[in-house]
Every structure is written in C-alpha cells, then in structure tokens.
C-alpha cells in the first residue's frame with residue numbers, strides 16, 4: 001500500500017515542473033536565473049520520492065549576487081534545505097521525543113515502514129526542537145512587550161499558581177564545554193534545566209485540601225539562561241491570566 005501511495009505521490013508531484021519563469025526572487029532582494037532541472041530525493045510518510053530530472057519537475061535557479069541556488073518548488077513543498085517531508089518530520093519528532101534516537105528510528109521502521117539512519121532522526125529532531133524553541137522565545141518576547149495580547153482565560157480562576165525550580169541534568173563533555181563546574185577538575189558534568197508549571201486548584205477534597213484541576217497544568221522547560229527563562233515564564237503567566245486573577249501564589253526556592 002505504501003509503495004502504491006509512494007508511486008502515486010511521485011506522479012502527482014511531477015505534474016508541476018516547478019518552473020516559475022526565467023527569473024525568480026532569490027529572497028535576498030535579487031533575481032535568480034533559471035539554470036536547469038535537478039533531482040532531489042525526499043523521504044515522505046509513504047517512502048522516498050524523487051523529484052526527477054527526467055520528468056523535468058524541479059526547476060533550479062541560481063542567484064549570481066548571493067552565489068547560491070534555489071528551487072522555488074522546495075519552498076512550496078516545505079522541503080527547503082531538508083530532505084524530509086513535513087509529514088514525516090512531524091512523525092519523526094514524536095518518535096524522537098519519546099526516547100533515544102536509535103529507538104525512534106526503530107519505531108519509524110516498525111510502525112510506519114520508513115527507514116532512516118539514526119543520525120538523520122537526530123538531525124531532523126534537533127532542527128525541529130531548535131525551531132520550536134526559537135518560535136517560543138519570539139512569541140514570549142512579543143507577549144512580554146505587550147505587542148501580542150492574549151485574551152484572558154474564561155472562566156477566570158480565583159487563584160493561579162506557579163511553581164518554579166531548576167535542577168542539574170547529567171550531560172556529555174561536549175554538551176557542557178565551556179561551562180564552569182563544581183567538580184575538582186572544574187568541568188561541568190551537568191547543565192541546569194529550568195522548569196516552571198502554572199496550574200489552578202479551585203476545588204477542595206473531602207479533607208479540605210485543594211486539588212489540582214485536571215488538565216490545568218502548563219509546563220515550561222528550558223536550558224536557556226535565567227533571563228530568557230524568566231521571559232518564557234512571564235509570557236506563559238500572562239497567557240494564563242496572571243494579570244486578571246485575584247491572587248498569584250508563586251512557589252520557588254528564592255533563586256534569582
């Protein structure tokens with residue numbers, strides 16, 4: 001079934017030559033010139049698909065000013081600079097987030113019939129993670145600067161709780177390079193991951209203790225420095241209605 005689907009997808013994609021005229025904008029304010037048609041293999045949920053020169057379906061342009069080449073079709077298909085379809089990349093992200101990269105590669109092979117090297121699983125997942133983290137930081141910056149104003153939650157809780165802490169995570173020497181550690185050799189063996197959670201607990205149990213509302217927790221985790229983390233926490237607080245609730249208790253150890 002996958003093979004059939006893959007063949008159909010390849011034919012479907014070949015219906016568009018990717019030719020967008022003799023010149024296209026390069027993205028940096030110049031014009032790139034049409035050169036020829038070039039192959040590219042992309043891995044998809046259905047298997048590897050070739051955008052093939054023989055079918056003339058991946059027009060390639062070159063910008064003399066930038067000295068770089070581009071295929072407008074790649075951008076349209078969401079595979080600019082990568083060789084994994086957006087659908088497969090999303091699947092890969094889920095598998096890679098669930099455990100070690102080698103296991104993720106095994107999961108993709110067993111469950112989806114897609115074979116990727118462990119290195120590709122790692123590279124694609126790390127790229128997605130980096131992009132998601134960057135998008136989160138950008139969004140937090142807009143919210144804390146009040147340039148993006150989220151609507152307060154409805155109904156509004158009486159109290160919104162926040163708990164904040166950090167803890168050391170063991171890492172390899174490569175990952176802790178350049179960081180001062182507490183060990184005798186001065187090498188850091190851990191990185192501090194900072195964590196925060198926002199939640200509500202408006203109801204009491206039979207003994208009169210507050211019970212955390214199911215599904216009310218939103219988490220933030222980051223290896224970024226404290227000031228970046230602070231912005232992420234502040235933005236999440238604003239989204240959760242911190243500026244509108246009657247009380248905002250913050251549970252922390254007093255660390256700056």
Ligand SMILES: [Zn+2]
Pocket residue numbers: 026027028029030031063064065066067
């Ligand atoms: Zn250019």
